[in-house]
Every structure is written in structure tokens, then in C-alpha cells.
Amino acid sequence: MHAVLDTFLDAGGIDEFQADFAKEMICGTARIGGILVGVIANSRGMSKGKPGTPPRFGGIVYTESAEKTAYFIENCDRHQTPLLFVQDVSGFMVGAEAEHSGIIRAGARFVEAMATAKVPKIVLTVNHASGAGYYAMAGQGFDPDFIFTLPTGRMGVMEGDSAVQAIFGTQLDKLKKEGKEPDEALLAEMQKVRETYDRELDAKHAAARGLVDAIVTPENLRESLMLALQTCLNTSKPHIGAFVLE
Numbered sequence: 638m639h640a641v642l643d644t645f646l647d648a649g650g651i652d653e654f655q656a657d658f659a660k661e662m663i664c665g666t667a668r669i670g671g672i673l674v675g676v677i678a679n680s681r682g683m684s685k686g687k688p689g690t691p692p693r694f695g696g697i698v699y700t701e702s703a704e705k706t707a708y709f710i711e712n713c714d715r716h717q718t719p720l721l722f723v724q725d726v727s728g729f730m731v732g733a734e735a736e737h738s739g740i741i742r743a744g745a746r747f748v749e750a751m752a753t754a755k756v757p758k759i760v761l762t763v764n765h766a767s768g769a770g771y772y773a774m775a776g777q778g779f780d781p782d783f784i785f786t787l788p789t790g791r792m793g794v795m796e797g798d799s800a801v802q803a804i805f806g807t808q809l810d811k812l813k814k815e816g817k818e819p820d821e822a823l824l825a826e827m828q829k830v831r832e833t834y835d836r837e838l839d840a841k842h843a844a845a846r847g848l849v850d851a852i853v854t855p856e857n858l859r860e861s862l863m864l865a866l867q868t869c870l871n872t873s874k875p876h877i878g879a880f881v882l883e
Contacts (some may be wrong), residue, residue, distance in 0.1 A: 638663055638678050638679065638680040638681065638723070638725065638763075638831075639651075639663070639680075641678075641729060642653075642663075642667070642676065642678060642723070642725070644858070645669065645862060646667045646668065646669060646676075646690065647667065647668040647669060647799045648669060648758075649667075649668070651663070651667040651676070652667065653665075653707050654705075655705055658701065658705060659699065659701040659702035659704075659705045659721065660680060660684040660693070661679065661684060661693050661695045661696070661702050661776050661847060662677070662680065662698065662702035662705060662727065663676065663677070663678040663679075663680050664676070664677050664678075664709040666718065669721075669859065669862050669863055669866060670850070670859075670863035670867075671865070672719070672863070672866045672867070672870070673701060673718055674718065674719050674866065675709065675710070675712075675718045675719065675721065675756075676708055676812075677720060677774070678722075678725070679696040679723070679724060679725040679746075679770075679774070680696075680725075680853060681696050681725055681764075683695065684784045694809050694872070695724070695725075695842075695869075696725055696726055696765065697727055697728065697729070697730050697770075698728070698729045698730065698747070698770050698773060699728070699729075699730045699735070699738075700735065700738040700740045700743045702711050703729070703743035703744050704743045704746065704747075706745040706747050707743070707759075707774075708750075708753055709815060710747075711750050713754070713756060714750075714753075714754040714755060714756050714769075715765075717756055718756060718759045719756050719757040719758070720756055720757070720759070720775070721760075721761065722758065722759070722760050722761070722762065722775040722781070723763060724760060724764075724766040724771065724792075724808045725762075725764040726765065726766055726767070726768075726770035726771060726774055727755075727767055727770060728768030728769055729769050729773070734812065747773050748772065749775050750810045751774075751775055751812055752779050752788075753837070756821065756851075757782045757866070758779075758781040758782055759782060759783045759784075759865050759866065759867030760784040760785065761778075761786070761787070761862070761870045762779045762785070762786040762787065762790035762792055762849070763786075763787050763789065763790065764789055764790065764793075765791050766790065766791070766792040766793075767791075767793055767795055767796070767838075767855040769793060769795065771792060774830075775799065775860070777848050777849075782865070782868075782869050783850050783865040783868075783869070784842070784849045784850050785849065785850060785851055785853050785861060785862070786840045786849050786851075786853070787840070787855065788840055788852055789840070790805045790840040790849075791835055791838040791839065791840065792838065793834065793838040794832065794834075795834065796835070796837040797830070797831035797832065797833075799829055799832060799834075800812040800831065800834040801827050801830055801831050803823065805823070805827055805830075808823070817854075830847070840852050
């Protein structure tokens with residue numbers, strides 16, 4: 638993700654906030670075309686957790702990364718610094734351990750900070766954006782000022798395989814316990830669900846329905862972000878609404 642950010646940020650890159658803490662979430666200030674912006678980006682890959690704890694998976698929002706991001710958003714809002722959310726997120730961490738660590742409270746603070754911030758919000762999807770993590774990262778339902786995606790962007794509730802497991806998991810487990818295999822009709826139904834979810838994750842599907850303002854190619858990304866920032870900073874309205882860029 639740092640390499641991706643370097644392709645459109647001004648020289649000097651990002652001045653990262655708490656760089657050694659909750660590395661799965663990158664927060665920091667940078668400039669795009671000379672305009673100061675607060676950058677919030679998901680970082681894929683794996684990083685070490687606390688001593689005695691398992692490693693952390695990038696693209697997942699943990700308790701610490703949610704708290705870190707909420708504080709950063711609130712700080713940017715106080716200083717009237719516009720926000721750029723760079724999405725590559727699969728959701729919030731789940732499970733008993735995550736709940737004991739306070740993920741529900743921290744996640745709620747993250748979403749509240751994002752939703753109540755009065756500064757302009759621009760969204761860029763570079764890869765995957767799904768689940769509650771998509772909404773926390775200024776998803777479409779929270780009316781960010783501009784939503785861009787690269788052609789590689791995929792946004793939706795979940796991937797096709799995950800949807801199949803969610804819908805048919807209980808049925809498949811029952812068949813497995815009985816020593817049976819899914820019949821052709823069930824396999825065909827599963828494949829139909831998988832194909833539907835995978836097709837609707839595509840950036841073109843979202844763009845055709847106005848869920849994103851534009852699909853931008855890498856060579857046009859920096860100019861598109863500069864235009865969006867200049868537009869946001871030259872209006873007194875808190876949210877601009879839907880734009881279609883030709």
C-alpha cells in the first residue's frame with residue numbers, strides 16, 4: 638500500500654501517524670497537488686501482533702487499528718484537513734477474542750468519527766472493499782463527497798465463495814455428516830450464487846448503477862484526486878452529492 642500511495646502523493650510521501658502501532662491501518666498526512674490531506678489506507682500482508690498473540694492480517698480492522706483511525710479522523714476534523722480513504726478492506730475482526738478486546742466499542746467509535754467528521758471525504762477503492770469495513774472506510778451509504786475506484790476495485794457484501802458458505806454452509810455440513818455429496822441441482826445452485834456475487838463485485842457493476850463516481854485508470858488517478866480535492870474545498874456544502882465525471 639505504501640508503494641501505491643507513493644504513485645499519487647506529492648514528493649515526500651506520507652507523514653505517518655503511529656507508524657509502529659496497528660500496522661494493518663496506515664494513517665498520516667500528505668499532500669496531493671500541494672493540498673494537505675489526511676490519508677487512511679488499509680495495508681495488506683501480515684504483521685506481528687503483541688508478544689504471545691498471533692500475527693495480524695492486513696485488510697482486517699482490529700480493535701487497536703479502529704481506535705487509532707478514530708483518533709486520527711477526529712484530529713483531522715479539528716484541523717479541517719480533508720480525508721482520503723484508500724480501501725482494501727475485508728471487514729472487522731470477529732470472534733470471542735476480538736469481542737473481549739473491545740472491537741464492538743472501538744468499531745463504533747471508528748464509524749462515528751467517520752460519519753460525523755465535517756471535512757470533505759474522498760474514497761478510492763484499489764482492491765477489495767466488503768463487509769462492515771467497507772462502511773467504516775467511508776462507504777457509499779455515508780455519502781462521501783467523491784467515490785473513485787481503480788479498475789481492480791471489487792466492492793460488495795462478500796466474495797462468491799463466502800456467500801456460498803454463508804447460504805449453503807449448514808446444508809453442506811449436514812450432508813458431510815451423513816457421508817453424502819451435494820447433488821447436481823445443489824451444485825448448480827451454489828455455482829449460480831457464486832457467479833452472481835462475483836459479477837456484482839466488479840467495479841463496472843457499481844459504476845453502472847451510480848455507486849461510484851468514476852472508474853479511474855492509474856495514469857489519471859492523481860489528476861482525478863486533485864480535481865476532487867479542489868472541488869470539495871471550494872464549496873460551503875458539507876457533502877456535494879453524486880457527480881458523474883466525463
